[in-house]
Amino acid sequence: MLLHFTKMHGLGNDFMVLDLVTQRARLQDDQIRRLADRRFGVGFDQLLIVEPPRDPDMDFRYRIFNADGSEVENCGNGARCFARFVRDQRLTHKHEIHVETAGGPLVLLVEDDGRVRVDMGEPRFAPEALPFDAAEDRPLHLLAVDGERVEIGVVSMGNPHAVLRVEDVDRAPVARLGPAIESHPRFPKRVNAGFMQVVSPHEIRLRVFERGSGETLACGTGACAAVASGIRQGLLESPVTVHLPGGDLSIEWGGPGTSLAMSGPAERVYDGRIILN
Numbered sequence: 001m002l003l004h005f006t007k008m009h010g011l012g013n014d015f016m017v018l019d020l021v022t023q024r025a026r027l028q029d030d031q032i033r034r035l036a037d038r039r040f041g042v043g044f045d046q047l048l049i050v051e052p053p054r055d056p057d058m059d060f061r062y063r064i065f066n067a068d069g070s071e072v073e074n075c076g077n078g079a080r081c082f083a084r085f086v087r088d089q090r091l092t093h094k095h096e097i098h099v100e101t102a103g104g105p106l107v108l109l110v111e112d113d114g115r116v117r118v119d120m121g122e123p124r125f126a127p128e129a130l131p132f133d134a135a136e137d138r139p140l141h142l143l144a145v146d147g148e149r150v151e152i153g154v155v156s157m158g159n160p161h162a163v164l165r166v167e168d169v170d171r172a173p174v175a176r177l178g179p180a181i182e183s184h185p186r187f188p189k190r191v192n193a194g195f196m197q198v199v200s201p202h203e204i205r206l207r208v209f210e211r212g213s214g215e216t217l218a219c220g221t222g223a224c225a226a227v228a229s230g231i232r233q234g235l236l237e238s239p240v241t242v243h244l245p246g247g248d249l250s251i252e253w254g255g256p257g258t259s260l261a262m263s264g265p266a267e268r269v270y271d272g273r274i275i276l277n
């Protein structure tokens with residue numbers, strides 16, 4: 001089976017994007033893992049699949065798979081690349097695109113300068129939304145991990161995030177605590193682990209060890225989760241600039257009962273064709 005695809009990235013968080021509106025394919029987990037491999041395959045953090053919507057009021061359905069083949073509920077950087085892709089491929093001419101995802105509906109606004117603004121919905125802090133094993137909803141939870149006890153904020157952006165505050169992201173124990181938090185037993189569906197350094201009330205630095213992909217150069221939902229947790233703890237005020245290793249995102253959130261908005265770039269790298277057996 002020959003498949004056309006496009007390689008894209010959002011601040012270095014990179015994607016293979018497949019149009020399954022005009023093409024037909026069913027990919028198995030092991031095929032996704034092989035395609036994700038940066039030597040034996042195309043190489044990506046996530047695979048994004050564009051499909052026709054199930055709900056007639058939506059424009060598209062958008063499915064997201066991590067490099068380990070696991071299907072996930074949401075991908076912020078991927079949403080921006082998705083919006084750029086469907087317009088570049090002339091699958092739509094709309095500037096406001098309504099998308100079905102496993103984590104709920106998204107509204108994507110493609111701006112004239114090529115940046116994409118995404119209404120990411122309302123952050124949810126209740127442990128059962130992630131899911132996270134905890135007796136109650138609170139701004140910070142204690143987690144015993146790798147022989148130490150750390151304080152984390154937990155946030156669902158459709159996908160689960162644990163946010164840990166650090167003094168200096170460059171010296172944060174991402175390689176050691178990232179995997180340990182990702183697969184911690186109190187997160188039955190695993191979790192993305194964010195390491196947040198507060199620079200000022202309107203500025204943070206962030207590194208994210210992503211569930212199913214490892215540390216990435218940027219994580220859109222991770223940036224949203226870190227800002228939401230920081231605002232809830234009284235450390236941050238909207239809008240917040242998030243400095244990730246791959247570049248900056250801008251996040252706005254008016255607090256409980258309101259949607260959180262993220263805006264940033266989406267880049268195409270190349271178009272390709274691959275034969276899947």
Ligand SMILES: N[C@H](CCC[C@H](N)C(=O)O)C(=O)O
Nearest residue numbers: 075076077159211219220221
């Ligand atoms: N690894 C994430 C999905 C990709 C999120 C990230 N690439 C983003 O931009 O939000 C998870 O398992 O929930």
